[in-house]
Amino acid sequence: xxxxxxxxxxxxxxxxxxxxxxxxxxxxxxxxxxxxxxxxxxxxxxxxxxxxxxxxxxxxxxxxxxxxxxxxxxxxxxxxxxxxxxxxxxxxxxxxxxxxxxxxxxxxxxxxxxxxxxxxxxxxxxxxxxxxxxxxxxxxxxxxxxxxxxxxxxxxxxxxxxxxxxxxxxxxxxxxxxxxxxxxxxxxxxxxxxxxxxxxxxxxxxxxxxxxxxxxxxxxxxxxxxxxxxxxxxxxxxxxxxxxxxxxxxxxxxxxxxxxxxxxxxxxxxxxxxxxxxxxxxxxxxxxxxxxxxxxxxxxxxxxxxxxxxxxxxxxxxxxxxxxxxxxxxxxxxxxxxxxxxxx
Amino acid sequence: xxxxxxxxxxxxxxxxxxxxxxxxxxxxxxxxxxxxxxxxxxxxxxxxxxxxxxxxxxxxxxxxxxxxxxxxxxxxxxxxxxxxxxxxxxxxxxxxxxxxxxxxxxxxxxxxxxxxxxxxxxxxxxxxxxxxxxxxxxxxxxxxxxxxxxxxxxxxxxxxxxxxxxxxxxxxxxxxxxxxxxxxxxxxxxxxxxxxxxxxxxxxxxxxxxxxxxxxxxxxxxxxxxxxxxxxxxxxxxxxxxxxxxxxxxxxxxxxxxxxxxxxxxxxxxxxxxxxxxxxxxxxxxxxxxxxxxxxxxxxxxxxxxxxxxxxxxxxxxxxxxxxxxxxxxxxxxxxxxxxxxxx
DNA sequence: CCGTATTGATAATTCGCATTATCAGCGGCT
DNA sequence: AGCCGCTGATAATGCGAATTATCAATACGG
Numbered sequence: 001x002x003x004x005x006x007x008x009x010x011x012x013x014x015x016x017x018x019x020x021x022x023x024x025x026x027x028x029x030x031x032x033x034x035x036x037x038x039x040x041x042x043x044x045x046x047x048x049x050x051x052x053x054x055x056x057x058x059x060x061x062x063x064x065x066x067x068x069x070x071x072x073x074x075x076x077x078x079x080x081x082x083x084x085x086x087x088x089x090x091x092x093x094x095x096x097x098x099x100x101x102x103x104x105x106x107x108x109x110x111x112x113x114x115x116x117x118x119x120x121x122x123x124x125x126x127x128x129x130x131x132x133x134x135x136x137x138x139x140x141x142x143x144x145x146x147x148x149x150x151x152x153x154x155x156x157x158x159x160x161x162x163x164x165x166x167x168x169x170x171x172x173x174x175x176x177x178x179x180x181x182x183x184x185x186x187x188x189x190x191x192x193x194x195x196x197x198x199x200x201x202x203x204x205x206x207x208x209x210x211x212x213x214x215x216x217x218x219x220x221x222x223x224x225x226x227x228x229x230x231x232x233x234x235x236x237x238x239x240x241x242x243x244x245x246x247x248x249x250x251x252x253x254x255x256x257x258x259x260x261x262x263x264x265x266x267x268x269x270x271x272x273x274x275x276x277x278x279x280x281x282x283x284x285x286x287x288x289x290x291x292x293x294x295x296x297x298x299x300x301x302x303x304x305x306x307x308x309x310x311x312x313x314x315x316x317x318x319x320x321x322x323x324x325x326x327x328x329x330x331x332x333x334x335x336x337x338x339x340x341x342x343x344x
Numbered sequence: 345x346x347x348x349x350x351x352x353x354x355x356x357x358x359x360x361x362x363x364x365x366x367x368x369x370x371x372x373x374x375x376x377x378x379x380x381x382x383x384x385x386x387x388x389x390x391x392x393x394x395x396x397x398x399x400x401x402x403x404x405x406x407x408x409x410x411x412x413x414x415x416x417x418x419x420x421x422x423x424x425x426x427x428x429x430x431x432x433x434x435x436x437x438x439x440x441x442x443x444x445x446x447x448x449x450x451x452x453x454x455x456x457x458x459x460x461x462x463x464x465x466x467x468x469x470x471x472x473x474x475x476x477x478x479x480x481x482x483x484x485x486x487x488x489x490x491x492x493x494x495x496x497x498x499x500x501x502x503x504x505x506x507x508x509x510x511x512x513x514x515x516x517x518x519x520x521x522x523x524x525x526x527x528x529x530x531x532x533x534x535x536x537x538x539x540x541x542x543x544x545x546x547x548x549x550x551x552x553x554x555x556x557x558x559x560x561x562x563x564x565x566x567x568x569x570x571x572x573x574x575x576x577x578x579x580x581x582x583x584x585x586x587x588x589x590x591x592x593x594x595x596x597x598x599x600x601x602x603x604x605x606x607x608x609x610x611x612x613x614x615x616x617x618x619x620x621x622x623x624x625x626x627x628x629x630x631x632x633x634x635x636x637x638x639x640x641x642x643x644x645x646x647x648x649x650x651x652x653x654x655x656x657x658x659x660x661x662x663x664x665x666x667x668x669x670x671x672x673x674x675x676x677x678x679x680x681x682x683x684x685x686x687x688x
Numbered sequence: 689c690c691g692t693a694t695t696g697a698t699a700a701t702t703c704g705c706a707t708t709a710t711c712a713g714c715g716g717c718t
Numbered sequence: 719a720g721c722c723g724c725t726g727a728t729a730a731t732g733c734g735a736a737t738t739a740t741c742a743a744t745a746c747g748g
Contacts, residue, residue: 007497009704020728025706035708037726054493059472060407061704064733070456071472081441083434090430097425100455106472107453111444112414128403128415128450130351131475149398153351353734364698369736379738381696405734408703 008055017049024050028057063131072100072307073132073157075110075122077139087281092138092160095300103308108132122146129155134311136160136303140205156310158303162206162326171310171323173303175294177207181214181276183331184290185222188247192340193222193272197245199236199255202228208251211276222247229255233262240271246340247272253282253289256336260284273336280332288334299327352399361393368394372401407475416444416651417476417501419454419466421483431625436482436504439644447652452476466490473499478655480504480647485549500654502647506550506670515654515667517647519638521551525558525620527675528634529566532591536684537566537616541589543580543599546572552595555620566591573599577606584615590684591616597626597633600680604628617680624676632678643671 010024017024019042026036027046063069074080074096080089100107108131113120122129122137123146129135134156137146144165150157151168162174188196198215200208215224225243229236236259240248250256253275260268268285275282279291302325309321354368361368363386370380371390407413418424418440424433444451452475457464466473466481467490473479478500481490488509494501495512506518532540542559544552559568569587573580580603584592594600597619604612612629619626623635646669653665 007704011704021705022707022728023726025704026727029706031706037724039726042726054467056467056469056471056474058408058704059475060404061733062706063404064402064408064704064735065706066733067706069472070470071452071475079441079445081434081438083438086430086434090425090427094425094427097423097453097455101423104456104458106456108415109441109451109453111441112448112450114448123398123400125400126414127400128413130400131403131415351734354736355734365735366698366737367696369734370697373736375737381694383696386696402734405703406736408705408734409736410703411736 007058008053009058010055013046013049013053013055016053017046019046068133068311069131070103070105071108071132072103072105072304073108073110073129073135075113075120075135075137075139077120077137077142080109080138089138091296092300095297096136096304098297099301099304103304105133119143123149134158134307136307140203154315156307158307158310160299160303162210162324164206164209169323171306173299173306173325173327174207175292175299175329176210176326177276177292177329178210178214178217180292180329180331181211182218184249184274184276184292184337185215185218185224187331187333188249188272188274188337189221191272191337193247194340195243195245196222196224196247196249197227197240197243198224198249198276199227199229199233199239199259200251201230201255203251211251224249233258236262237267245271247274247337249274249276251275252277253279253291256284256289256291257282272338272340274334279334284336287336288332290334290337291332292329293332294329295327302327351402352397353402354399357390357393357397357399360397361390363390412477412655413475414447414449415452415476416447416449416648417452417454417473417479419457419464419479419481419483421464421481421486424453424482433482435640436644439641440480440648442641443645443648447648449477463487467493478502478651480651484547498659500651502651502654504643504647506554506668508550508553513667515650517643517650517669517671518551519636519643519673520554520670521620521636521673522554522558522561524636524673524675525555526562528593528618528620528636528681529559529562529568531675531677532593532616532618532681533565535616535681537591538684539587539589540566540568540591540593541571541584541587542568542593542620543571543573543577543583543603544595545574545599547595555595568593577602580606581611589615591618591681593618593620595619596621597623597635600628600633600635601626616682616684618678623678628680631680632676634678634681635676636673637676638673639671646671 010021014021014024023038024046026038027043059069078085080093096107108128110122113122114124121143137157137159142159142163147163147166147170148168151170157171159170159172161172163170163172225245227239248259248271250259256273256275260273265285273284275289275291277291278294279289280293282289306325310318313321354365358365358368367382368390370382371387403413422429424437440451452472454466454472457466458468465487481501481503486503486507491507491510491514492512495514501515503514503516505516507514507516569589571583592603592615594603600617600619604617609629617628619633619635621635622638623633624637626633650669654662657665
């Protein structure tokens with residue numbers, strides 16, 4: 001397919017310059033040493049031949065010869081570019097693009113990964129993964145097998161978001177949701193809240209567990225009641241009544257929005273609300289939602305920096321690298337977390 | 345770099361199954377013919393060896409051997425994933441992602457292209473372009489040299505947006521802004537507007553020229569005065585007064601917004617406003633802006649379909665393909681184009 | 689019983705580039 | 719003359735998969 005009649009190879013350059021293909025390669029890669037010596041005159045002759053032509057190195061051949069490619073893979077466990085997911089992925093992708101640009105790398109999106117048993121799989125018969133020097137993984141939920149295999153094969157990769165679903169340590173860059181959760185609980189205590197209701201969907205993700213662990217750690221001030229909720233939040237008012245909670249925290253901003261809808265204007269005014277997640281762009285009844293601000297572009301930049309580090313380090317020397325990095329986010333004090341009983 | 349100790353090759357599979365590498369390749373590609381015959385027993389043996397292992401074909405080697413890669417390049421003349429440009433690129437990228445997914449292709453973003461003389465260049469010493477089977481080009485303004493060279497090298501590519509900056513015909517998928525412009529002018533005439541002021545930035549792009557050509561074609565009903573404006577729109581009220589225009593059309597929605605700002609509430613109420621471009625998400629003083637709706641996801645889908653067609657057709661047989669395609673958008677009748685002198 | 693298909697499979701080659709090993713030519717030294 | 723060492727360059731090889739040419743073994747036909 002796609003015949004390339006105009007393709008210029010090193011051999012062609014060599015013919016023009018009257019040297020061997022080896023010499024052309026040496027000149028292109030600035031090789032020089034005890035065994036390889038090329039006088040400037042020859043160098044110049046070869047260079048000129050290259051300038052005259054439209055020579056471009058074939059990346060496939062370079063790769064096959066064992067060189068780096070300057071290609072970074074990007075794998076998302078959900079579609080990355082839909083309008084809905086742009087909210088979440090947008091800043092990450094933007095950060096990745098910028099970092100890649102400054103590293104001089106191209107980005108290979110594995111959009112072709114087939115869906116097997118309801119989830120996208122990174123590994124399949126025809127994966128182009130190996131074309132990349134390394135890979136960034138994105139997504140709320142990742143596949144443990146994929147991760148295991150990447151580790152086992154010493155393939156350089158970095159997950160965005162904390163991971164703990166595997167035996168082997170997985171390189172990641174994430175947000176310290178535990179610390180943020182503690183801070184926000186402390187703030188709630190200061191504001192006089194003694195009973196808080198935490199609603200979540202019982203997701204089996206590391207960050208979900210981190211939040212729960214932090215709540216655990218916080219002890220009894222304030223006392224937090226955990227409640228798993230489904231799509232139907234109808235039972236929420238009853239739950240609030242039973243627990244005597246003066247504040248409702250939820251796993252993410254969307255869940256807060258759903259809760260606010262169920263509680264109605266009056267109810268939403270009566271209790272404080274907060275999300276233990278990014279709240280940028282979310283407002284509840286005209287008020288800025290209290291929650292976290294997470295530096296997503298920074299995460300992306302850090303992830304690519306780590307990836308680059310892994311790529312340029314031999315597998316057996318990666319021991320010294322800090323491969324699990326948590327960045328500190330900040331608590332966004334909106335207007336939905338107010339003093340207990342206080343009018344806003 | 346990046347030693348791949350766990351890398352399984354066809355040779356390894358061959359060793360396990362007790363056959364030659366050739367046979368493995370034949371089985372994998374389902375080759376069969378007068379010269380190549382492999383009994384089912386052997387086939388099965390090889391298949392099982394592959395199943396047992398973690399064999400994945402090396403894409404670089406396949407590519408070098410002259411096969412298709414299922415990789416489509418994406419080149420944007422501006423950064424594609426910034427929050428600002430998401431407005432424009434988002435729907436296109438989304439469409440591209442979905443089309444690629446259904447075609448089973450991965451997407452290679454050429455984020456590494458260096459900026460030379462103020463513009464990004466597709467071709468450079470280390471371009472990974474050849475790794476892709478074909479390429480989609482995005483951007484308001486493209487580089488004529490890039491296009492010429494792509495054509496000259498018979499490299500399959502498709503530009504998004506109409507192109508006319510080259511001698512050779514460039515494959516593209518775009519919007520028929522001419523037709524839309526005519527329709528909107530007609531509508532203005534129906535509403536009683538006899539004099540329209542068209543403000544633009546004198547951009548040297550095909551679509552800009554299309555709009556001007558359509559205005560030209562429309563003749564004298566309504567009479568359109570053309571005005572090139574810079575960043576400063578201060579002279580706009582005077583222009584309106586001099587020309588007696590009852591409606592102001594602008595090149596794009598942003599320009600309309602700027603104009604509305606200059607005219608102020610009173611002025612914006614007095615004249616009708618419209619953009620000869622996509623107006624989704626743009627509102628002027630609480631009213632939906634009149635302009636066009638362009639099916640951007642559809643453009644992307646069509647572009648990838650065309651690209652796929654070019655890829656799978658030998659260069660000398662591409663004659664029969666309709667390589668320049670204009671899609672019809674639709675006029676979005678907002679509330680900023682009203683009957684002449686009519687209250688809204 | 690000898691030539692000739694047919695079957696099943698493999699050795700050899702190619703793709704473009706990087707690298708290693710090798711070599712021809714020359715000057716200096718003993 | 720014979721040996722050494724240096725310079726400048728090239729032949730040979732490998733990377734992994736696809737393809738082409740080739741071959742050994744068996745079956746067949748007369």
